[in-house]
Amino acid sequence: MLNIILMGPPGAGKGTQATRLVDSFHLPHISTGDMFRENIKNGTPLGLQAKAIIEAGGLVPDEVTCAMVKDRLSREDCANGFLLDGFPRTIPQAEELEKIGEELGRKVNLVIDITVPEEELIRRISGRRVCPKCGASYHIDTMKPQKEGICDRCGSEIVQRKDDNAESFRVRLENYYESTQPIADFYKEKGNYRLFDGTIGADNLFREIAKLLEEHK
Numbered sequence: 001m002l003n004i005i006l007m008g009p010p011g012a013g014k015g016t017q018a019t020r021l022v023d024s025f026h027l028p029h030i031s032t033g034d035m036f037r038e039n040i041k042n043g044t045p046l047g048l049q050a051k052a053i054i055e056a057g058g059l060v061p062d063e064v065t066c067a068m069v070k071d072r073l074s075r076e077d078c079a080n081g082f083l084l085d086g087f088p089r090t091i092p093q094a095e096e097l098e099k100i101g102e103e104l105g106r107k108v109n110l111v112i113d114i115t116v117p118e119e120e121l122i123r124r125i126s127g128r129r130v131c132p133k134c135g136a137s138y139h140i141d142t143m144k145p146q147k148e149g150i151c152d153r154c155g156s157e158i159v160q161r162k163d164d165n166a167e168s169f170r171v172r173l174e175n176y177y178e179s180t181q182p183i184a185d186f187y188k189e190k191g192n193y194r195l196f197d198g199t200i201g202a203d204n205l206f207r208e209i210a211k212l213l214e215e216h217k
């Protein structure tokens with residue numbers, strides 16, 4: 001069973017790897033960032049609550065985020081595995097996820113952390129374009145879609161994220177170092193944690209992670 005967490009700083013390549021992994025291993029892709037952006041687009045109460053926080057690069061409160069994830073993990077399509085992208089992001093979220101997993105009989109059994117130096121993260125984020133429909137990521141110089149402005153995966157128009165500006169990125173990175181990075185130790189103690197070098201190219205990284213997933217299937 002593959003009940004996976006994908007973690008790493010903003011721009012590490014979580015979304016890029018997640019879309020490839022879920023296509024190959026047939027898992028639901030649960031990206032809390034994508035879920036919030038979908039709610040913002042649809043003007044839901046959750047979206048209205050999260051909009052200003054996300055655009056400024058802050059973290060949505062734990063209670064709100066955990067309730068959203070619990071609801072998503074309860075669905076039938078998560079019974080045979082799932083891939084969480086961008087959750088948990090704080091120690092309280094990691095603790096809550098343990099409880100949710102216990103309750104639903106869907107405990108996380110593999111944590112994949114991607115590390116990339118800060119200068120490279122800035123370069124990636126400043127040129128990123130994303131697909132608002134399927135969550136695929138592109139880069140204006142290094143990962144162009146086959147047809148300019150159009151997502152290879154689902155044919156939608158790709159856009160720049162509102163929080164992909166220098167100011168919000170700085171806040172996201174600070175939150176990452178302060179709140180998210182400590183989660184690595186939480187999982188290292190449990191013995192199901194693996195760290196990957198995120199600078200080896202998206203194809204090479206995918207091969208390395210896929211190899212690990214094959215062993216865990």
Ligand code: AP5
Pocket residue numbers: 008009010011012013014015016017032033034036053054055057058059060061065085086087088089090093124125127128129137138139140142143163172198199200201202203205
């Ligand atoms: P979220 O959407 O999760 O954003 P993030 O964590 O900041 O991460 P990114 O999506 O920016 O980066 P990524 O690692 O997916 O990189 P990507 O693959 O796109 O969250 C957004 C916001 O929502 C948060 O700031 C917060 O406000 C809120 N939120 C979400 N979850 C929350 C939670 N649990 N609790 C509270 N609040 C929450 O790649 C980046 C770029 O690099 C692309 O251009 C790509 O083409 C390129 N690239 C990717 N891989 C490579 C590679 N190997 N080599 C070269 N270039 C590459």
Ligand code: MG
Pocket residue numbers: 014015016033
């Ligand atoms: Mg992402």
